[in-house]
Amino acid sequence: MTTTLIESEDRREYKATRRRGLVVDLSMTLATILAALVIGFLVMLATGKDPIAAYEALLTGPLERSFRVGRWLEDATTLTLLGLSVAIPFRARQISLGAESQLYAGALAAATVAIFLPLPPVAAVIVPMAAAAAAGAGMGFVPGSMKARLGANEIVATLMLNAIVVRVYDYLVNGPLKEPGSSAVHSEPIQPDSALTPLTEWLGIPFGRANVGFLLMLLTAVALWLLITRTPLGYRIRMTGSNPHFAEYGGIRVPRAIEWSFVIGGAVAGLAGAHLVQGVYGRLEPGLAGSLAFEGIVVALLARNNPLVVVVAGLFYSYLRAGGDIMEQQTDVGTEIVVVIQAVIVLLVTAQALPDLLKRRLARRQAGTSHKRSGTSDKRTGASHGKADAR
Amino acid sequence: MSSVLDVVLSSAFLAAVLRVATPYLLAAMGGLVAERAGISNIALEGQMLSAACTGALVAGYSGSVAAGALAGVAVAVLLGLLLAALRLELGADAIIAGIGLNLLASGGTAFAVYTLLDDKGGTSGLRSGTLPAVTLPGIEDIPVVGDVLSGQNTVTWLAFLAAPFVAWLFYRTRFGFHLRAVGEMPDAAASVGIAVRRVQYAGLALSGALAGLAGVFLSMGYVSFFVRDMTAGRGFIALAAVFLGGLRPWGVFLAALGFGAAEALAVQLGTLDVPPQLVSTIPYALTLVALALYAWRRKRRGAAEVAPASL
Numbered sequence: 297m298t299t300t301l302i303e304s305e306d307r308r309e310y311k312a313t314r315r316r317g318l319v320v321d322l323s324m325t326l327a328t329i330l331a332a333l334v335i336g337f338l339v340m341l342a343t344g345k346d347p348i349a350a351y352e353a354l355l356t357g358p359l360e361r362s363f364r365v366g367r368w369l370e371d372a373t374t375l376t377l378l379g380l381s382v383a384i385p386f387r388a389r390q391i392s393l394g395a396e397s398q399l400y401a402g403a404l405a406a407a408t409v410a411i412f413l414p415l416p417p418v419a420a421v422i423v424p425m426a427a428a429a430a431a432g433a434g435m436g437f438v439p440g441s442m443k444a445r446l447g448a449n450e451i452v453a454t455l456m457l458n459a460i461v462v463r464v465y466d467y468l469v470n471g472p473l474k475e476p477g478s479s480a481v482h483s484e485p486i487q488p489d490s491a492l493t494p495l496t497e498w499l500g501i502p503f504g505r506a507n508v509g510f511l512l513m514l515l516t517a518v519a520l521w522l523l524i525t526r527t528p529l530g531y532r533i534r535m536t537g538s539n540p541h542f543a544e545y546g547g548i549r550v551p552r553a554i555e556w557s558f559v560i561g562g563a564v565a566g567l568a569g570a571h572l573v574q575g576v577y578g579r580l581e582p583g584l585a586g587s588l589a590f591e592g593i594v595v596a597l598l599a600r601n602n603p604l605v606v607v608v609a610g611l612f613y614s615y616l617r618a619g620g621d622i623m624e625q626q627t628d629v630g631t632e633i634v635v636v637i638q639a640v641i642v643l644l645v646t647a648q649a650l651p652d653l654l655k656r657r658l659a660r661r662q663a664g665t666s667h668k669r670s671g672t673s674d675k676r677t678g679a680s681h682g683k684a685d686a687r
Numbered sequence: 688m689s690s691v692l693d694v695v696l697s698s699a700f701l702a703a704v705l706r707v708a709t710p711y712l713l714a715a716m717g718g719l720v721a722e723r724a725g726i727s728n729i730a731l732e733g734q735m736l737s738a739a740c741t742g743a744l745v746a747g748y749s750g751s752v753a754a755g756a757l758a759g760v761a762v763a764v765l766l767g768l769l770l771a772a773l774r775l776e777l778g779a780d781a782i783i784a785g786i787g788l789n790l791l792a793s794g795g796t797a798f799a800v801y802t803l804l805d806d807k808g809g810t811s812g813l814r815s816g817t818l819p820a821v822t823l824p825g826i827e828d829i830p831v832v833g834d835v836l837s838g839q840n841t842v843t844w845l846a847f848l849a850a851p852f853v854a855w856l857f858y859r860t861r862f863g864f865h866l867r868a869v870g871e872m873p874d875a876a877a878s879v880g881i882a883v884r885r886v887q888y889a890g891l892a893l894s895g896a897l898a899g900l901a902g903v904f905l906s907m908g909y910v911s912f913f914v915r916d917m918t919a920g921r922g923f924i925a926l927a928a929v930f931l932g933g934l935r936p937w938g939v940f941l942a943a944l945g946f947g948a949a950e951a952l953a954v955q956l957g958t959l960d961v962p963p964q965l966v967s968t969i970p971y972a973l974t975l976v977a978l979a980l981y982a983w984r985r986k987r988r989g990a991a992e993v994a995p996a997s998l
Contacts, residue, residue, distance in 0.1 A: 391782050447982050448982035449982075455923045460971045463967055590789075643791070647784075
C-alpha cells in the first residue's frame with residue numbers, strides 16, 4: 297500500500313517537473329522569437345524604414361486572403377518535413393547537413409515515376425512518394441554508414457553529397473529530363489493521377505497550391521514522435537545522442553542507431569522532394585528547393601528536435617517567410633530582413649549559456665541592491681565564470 | 688580527347704586555375720587555422736560573403752579599393768570573433784552558430800545592398816573597381832611562366848603565400864605551437880599556462896581574415912562587383928579541403944588547389960561537348976571517396992590514436 301503511494305507521489309512530482317520544464321522551454325522559445333523580432337525592428341528603424349507598417353504586413357499579411365493561407369500551408373509542409381528530416385539525426389547528435397541532396401534525390405525519383413510509369417489512380421500517388429522516400433533514405437545511408445562504420449566526418453560527407461546531387465539534378469533537368477520541344481527549362485508535367493489533391497478541391501476555398509501533403513506531413517510528424525519517444529529504435533537513437541559511451545556500455549549498437557537516424561531522416565527529406573513535385577510544381581523545376589534545405593535546420597533547432605514541436609516551428613517559420621514576401625510587396629522593406637531575423641533566432645537558440653548569463657546578471661543586480669541595504673555581499677554570483685570547454 | 692589535352696596544357700588554363708583556386712586556398716587556410724584552434728569554422732561561407740559585399744560597397748562609396756579591401760577583411764574578422772565569443776562565452780555549438788552566421792551574412796548582405804542601392808541582384812550599378820595586379824619586371828618575357836603569372840591579382844599571390852605562412856605559423860612560432868596545443872587538448876594547454884581563450888580568439892580572428900581576403904577577391908578581383916550569394920558554396924568546399932588535406936597546411940593547400948583546378952577544368956570543358964555539371968561533380972565525388980578511404984585507414988590503424996574531435 298505505502299509503496300504504491302510513494303510511487304504515485306514520485307510520479308506526480310516527476311510529471312510536475314516535466315511540465316515545469318516544458319513551460320520553461322516554451323517561454324524561452326517565445327522570448328527568443330520576440331528578441332529576434334525586436335532586433336529586426338531596430339534594424340529597420342536604423343535604416344530609415346517604417347517598421348510598424350512592415351511588421352503589420354509581415355505579421356498579419358499571410359492571413360488576409362485564403363490563397364495566402366494556402367501559400368503559407370504549402371510552404372510549411374515542405375519546410376516542416378525538412379525540419380523533421382534533420383531533427384532525427386540531430387537526436388543522435390549527428391550534424392547531418394544533407395537534406396538538400398536527399399530532397400533532390402527524392403524529387404528526381406518521384407518525378408521519374410510520376411512522369412513515365414503508368415499506374416492505377418491511388419498507386420499513382422503512393423508509388424512516386426515511396427520511390428522518393430527510398431531515394432532520400434539511400435542518400436542518407438551513404439553519409440550515415442560512412443560515419444557509423446568508418447567514422448568519417450558527416451558534415452563533410454553530407455556537404456559533398458549535396459554538391460554532387462545538386463549538379464546532377466541540374467544536368468538532368470537541363471538535359472535528359474527536359475521537356476522536349478519546350479523553350480523553358482523544366483521537365484514534362486507529371487501524370488494528373490499522381491498529383492496530391494489540392495485542399496481547394498476538398499474544402500471549396502481557394503487555397504492555392506496547398507494540398508493533402510499538409511495532412512500527410514502532420515501524420516509523418518506524429519509517426520516520428522512515436523518512433524522517437526515510444527519505440528526501442530527511438531530509445532537507441534536518443535541514448536546515442538545523449539551519451540554514446542553510456543549507450544554502448546548499455547548494449548546499444550551505436551553505429552546501427554546512427555545509421556538508422558540518417559536513413560529515416562533521408563526518407564523524410566525525400567518526401568519533402570515528392571511534395572514539391574507532386575503537390576506544388578507538378579514537374580521538375582531548376583533549383584526546386586531554393587534555400588529551404590538549410591532553413592529546415594533552423595526549424596529543427598528552434599523546436600529542439602522534438603518532432604511535434606517541429607510542426608509548430610515549421611508553421612511559424614513559413615509564416616514569417618510568407619509574411620516577408622507580402623511585406624516586400626506592400627512596403628519598402630525587403631524580404632531579406634526575415635532572413636536576418638531567422639539568423640538571430642538561430643544564434644540566440646544555440647547560445648545555451650545565455651539564460652544562465654542573464655540569470656547571473658539579475659542575481660548580481662539583486663545582490664547589489666541587498667548589499668546596499670544590509671551590508672552583506674553574495675560572493676557566489678561573481679565567482680562562477682563559465683569555463684572554456686572547447687571540444 | 689586531344690582537344691581536352693590542348694585545353695589543359697594551355698597557359699591560359701593554368702592562369703585560370705590560379706585565379707579560380709584563389710578563394711579556395713585562402714578560405715581553406717582560414718578553415719584550417721580555426722579547426723586546429725579547436726573551433727570548427729562553418730561560417731567561412733558567411734565571412735567570405737560579408738567581406739565581398741562590404742568590400743564592394745566601401746570601395747564603391749569611398750572610391751578607394753584599398754579601403755574596401757580592408758573593410759571587407761575587418762568585417763570577416765569581426766564575424767570570426769563573434770563565432771569565438773558565441774562558442775566560448777555563451778556555450779554555443781560552433782557548427783550551429785556557424786550556420787546562424789551564414790544565414791546572417793546571406794540576409795544581411797542582401798538587405799544592405801537592397802537598402803543602399805535599391806537593387807535585388809547586387810552592386811553591379813556601383814563602380815567599385817578591382818584590386819591591382821602584381822607586375823614583376825621581366826616576368827612577362829619568360830615563355831610559359833610569364834603568361835601564367837603576369838596579370839594575376841595581388842590577392843592570388845597572397846593566396847599562394849598563405850600556405851607557407853600558415854605552415855610557418857604552426858610549426859615555427861610560439862603562437863602556432865600554442866594554437867595547436869589548445870586545439871588538441873585545451874585542458875592540458877591551460878594547465879601549462881597557455882591563455883586558451885585568447886589563443887582561440889586570435890585563431891578565429893586570423894581565420895576570419897583569411898576568409899575575408901577570399902571574399903574580397905571574389906567581388907574585387909574575380910569580378911568587379913558583388914552579387915547576392917556570390918560565394919555559391921565555396922566556403923563549404925574550402926571546409927571540405929581542410930579535412931581532405933588532413934588538417935595539415937600543405938595537404939590543405941593541395942586539396943584546395945585541386946578543387947580550383949577541377950572547377951577551372953569544368954568551365955573550360957563547358958565549351959566542348961561535355962556536360963559541365965557532371966564534370967564539376969568530379970572533385971566532390973573524389974573528396975567523398977578520399978574521406979571514406981582516409982577514415983577507413985585511420986580506423987585500421989587503431990582507434991586509440993588521438994584524432995581531432997570533429998573528424
